[in-house]
Amino acid sequence: MSTEAKVPISDASSPASSGEGNTNSVERILSVAYELFSRRGIRDVGVNELIERSGVAKATFYRHFPSKDSLVLAFLEQRDKLWTVEAIVAQARGRGQTPEERLLAIFDVLGEWFRRDDFEGSTFTQVLLEMGPSHPLGQASINYLEKLRSHVQALAEEAGLADPDGFARSWQILMKGSIISATGGDLDAGKRAQQMAAWLIEHHRA
Template sequence: MSTPDASEAPGPSSSPAGQTTTRDDAVDRILDAAYELFSRRGIRAVGVDQLIERSGVAKATFYRHFPSKDDLVLAFLALRDQIWTVDLIISDARSRGDTAEEQLLAIFDVFGDWFQREDFEACSFINVLLEMGREHPLGKASIGYLARIRGHIQELAEEAGLERTEEFARSWHILMKGSIISATEGDVLASKRAQQMAAWLIEQHRGPDRPVSA
């Protein structure tokens, strides 16, 4: 299995097939099936029998690698974090800007491209959290991955020299999540609206003596 070129990195709903891995082939096939089904249909709507059929593995093989469906969902969330958060959103945004501020704003350019895709399926972490609830282990895992997203934003904010970066990251994340929901409602300008508000937010978190970036 070959590693895709950086210019052809998988989108947020793309199958993880094709990425370099040392996992057993059966695990790859199960995770490929889980990624496609869970990201598009949610957790409860997908049964183990569907996952086994889609992955083409024996039931004993499935349960040897993933003793429960929840174990597989946790693996899916980890994979989603790598493919969607790290490889698509953060890496792509960093490649689109020369400064940390430009890279922050570029997140919404990445979102704009994603929102136009026919296979746009919103944020799996939000979806799983809402579906399973915050007290469920899968809901708690989703909360953890959402916090990781804020961590990436806070890191960019610190690189940009902004103030109150934790507060900034939480506010910025509200714009990210809100734009995803608006796009799901059908707002084709959701990313642009969020980007405009994001620029205002950056201004609110500049130091008193820090000039506006060119």
């Protein structure tokens, strides 16, 4: 399970003057933000710490990210790409021969993630709970969770399951529940959820 996208950090105490320098500054800031936001949440991480850890000037930081919220939105977008699309969906699709096997493989992927030293829980759920559904960052998290559910729904449709939307919503409850249980120390939460997921598939067979 991919967590932080590390980028080599070089001395960047002054604003970048070239396109390549600008790109490097953004990558450094995002790399640090990914690590800190994933582990500690949003409110606990301040802009000054982000600037210091990324090694860029304050003016450079604000040129790329006018506000902390704009950086969080970029972080959530990166999290969706690394965690949802590459780490969960792509791996699950590569492990099964049929749509149903690919669905169940989601919990194999999660189960392996739960046992990693860098397991940090569901960022989208954490940000939603931390910021609230009415906050723009909370709403963005809701949107990304909906995107994750759409991937599950697509697999349900490929499997010919009845009510793929309802199935995906129930499936996502199992995913969220297993992640929360693993956060609480149940490293077998993926296996337990997978067993219930098999029952759910049976219930939705057309």
